[in-house]
Amino acid sequence: MTKLAIMGAMEEEIEPLLEYFENVKVTEFADNKYYEVNLNGLDIVIAYSKIGKVFASLTATTMIEKFGCDTLLFSGVAGGINPKLKIGDLIIADKLCQHDLDITAFGHPNGFVPGGKVFVETSKELRDVAFEVAEENNISVLEGTIATGDQFVHSVERKEFIESTFNADALEMEGASVAVICDALNVPFLILRAISDTADMDAGFDFDEFLKSSAKNSADYMIKIVKKL
Numbered sequence: 001m002t003k004l005a006i007m008g009a010m011e012e013e014i015e016p017l018l019e020y021f022e023n024v025k026v027t028e029f030a031d032n033k034y035y036e037v038n039l040n041g042l043d044i045v046i047a048y049s050k051i052g053k054v055f056a057s058l059t060a061t062t063m064i065e066k067f068g069c070d071t072l073l074f075s076g077v078a079g080g081i082n083p084k085l086k087i088g089d090l091i092i093a094d095k096l097c098q099h100d101l102d103i104t105a106f107g108h109p110n111g112f113v114p115g116g117k118v119f120v121e122t123s124k125e126l127r128d129v130a131f132e133v134a135e136e137n138n139i140s141v142l143e144g145t146i147a148t149g150d151q152f153v154h155s156v157e158r159k160e161f162i163e164s165t166f167n168a169d170a171l172e173m174e175g176a177s178v179a180v181i182c183d184a185l186n187v188p189f190l191i192l193r194a195i196s197d198t199a200d201m202d203a204g205f206d207f208d209e210f211l212k213s214s215a216k217n218s219a220d221y222m223i224k225i226v227k228k229l
């Protein structure tokens with residue numbers, strides 16, 4: 001690895017990361033800001049994409065193609081589906097899918113388009129590092145499937161569709177698009193999230209209350225992972 005990308009979707013998701021660094025160089029590009037830092041000789045680019053799959057795809061591609069990052073880590077929050085996941089808990093994706101990608105009218109499964117695949121797997125090597133860090137630091141983290149879609153999920157009906165269709169453990173709005181970009185560009189990637197809500201009728205209230213603390217949970221674990229790379 002020569003250059004590391006660390007991405008979030010919201011400013012609140014990268015603020016707790018930037019706090020670890022001094023001497024930050026800011027580059028503006030394509031309506032966004034990219035923060036370049038160095039950790040023990042490792043060049044790192046940090047950015048938040050803005051919400052949703054399109055913005056996340058633009059930022060992931062920019063970090064790889066313009067800034068030359070050859071490994072990408074995502075830190076942020078997610079809605080919990082698996083009942084084992086309580087607010088504040090951590091999940092690392094083994095694979096991701098797009099729950100709102102739907103051409104079932106033509107006989108294709110949910111989440112599939114020709115030339116694509118329903119599930120994109122994350123880097124086993126990066127997951128192994130992450131779980132080693134978790135064990136060393138007595139951090140509890142679930143490995144599971146994360147479903148991505150361009151909607152804030154706040155209904156049991158939509159949550160249950162995603163769970164039953166994809167057997168997903170958590171959901172959010174950016175991970176699977178980052179996965180498609182990194183997979184296509186052969187860049188190893190890791191998607192780490194902390195639960196901010198449970199994607200049901202209370203999701204909006206819980207999200208507002210727990211965004212900051214859950215984003216910090218994810219960021220603090222992410223920094224430990226980065227130091228191990």
Ligand SMILES: Nc1ncnc2c(CN3C[C@H](CSc4cnccn4)[C@@H](O)C3)c[nH]c12
Pocket residue numbers: 009010050051052077078079151152153154171172173174196197198199200203207
């Ligand atoms: N239930 C859920 N459904 C879908 N995604 C999520 C997430 C993960 N992030 C948070 C944020 C919600 S939208 C947003 C918009 N404006 C303000 C705050 N958040 C978006 O970047 C996806 C956490 N809980 C989720």
